[in-house]
Amino acid sequence: MTALDVTGARTPEAADVITGARERIDALDDRIIGLIQERAAVSAVIQEARITSGGRRVNLSREMEVLGHYREALGKPGTALAMTLLELCRGRI
Ligand SMILES: O=C(O)C(=O)C[C@]1(C(=O)O)C=C[C@@H](O)C=C1
Structure with missing residues (x-):
């Protein structure tokens, strides 16, 4: 496949922009x-302390605070x- 094919671009210039x-x-x-893995590790420390x-x-x-934080920053998809x-x-609840 050429760069044009994989990017969907119609010109080599656009393909270069997309590839970069x-x-x-x-x-x-x-x-x-x-960052998500780091967040999960910190969250695990909190959960462990609470359970222990x-x-x-x-x-x-x-x-609810976390959900509100993301919603305020990113709108509905943030939730x-x-x-x-x-x-x-x-994990799932
Ligand atoms: O902040 C806490 O008390 C946590 O346990 C961390 C966290 C989170 O990952 O943000 C995880 C589980 C809780 O239900 C709430 C929040």
């Missing part, structure tokens, strides 16, 4: 994944993103 921008997106995605102290894994009022992040960090 996709490299930046791949690098950003790697950083985002790393006799509490529950989940704290719904805090989850869906935060729900996915919470599931990654504390």
Whole structure:
């Protein structure tokens, strides 16, 4: 496949722009994944401390704060993103 095919561009110039921008997106995605893994590790510390102290894994009022934070920053899809992040960090409830 040529660069034109894989990018969907109709000109070599557009294919170059897309190929370069996709490299930046791949690098950003790697950083985002790393941050999600770091977030999950910090979240695990909190959950462990709470459970060890006799509490529950989940704290719904805090989850509402997290959901609101993402919704304020990113709009309605931010809520869906935060729900996915919470599931990654504390499992399904
Ligand atoms: O902040 C907490 O108390 C956490 O346990 C962290 C966290 C989160 O990942 O944001 C995870 C589970 C809780 O239900 C609420 C929030």
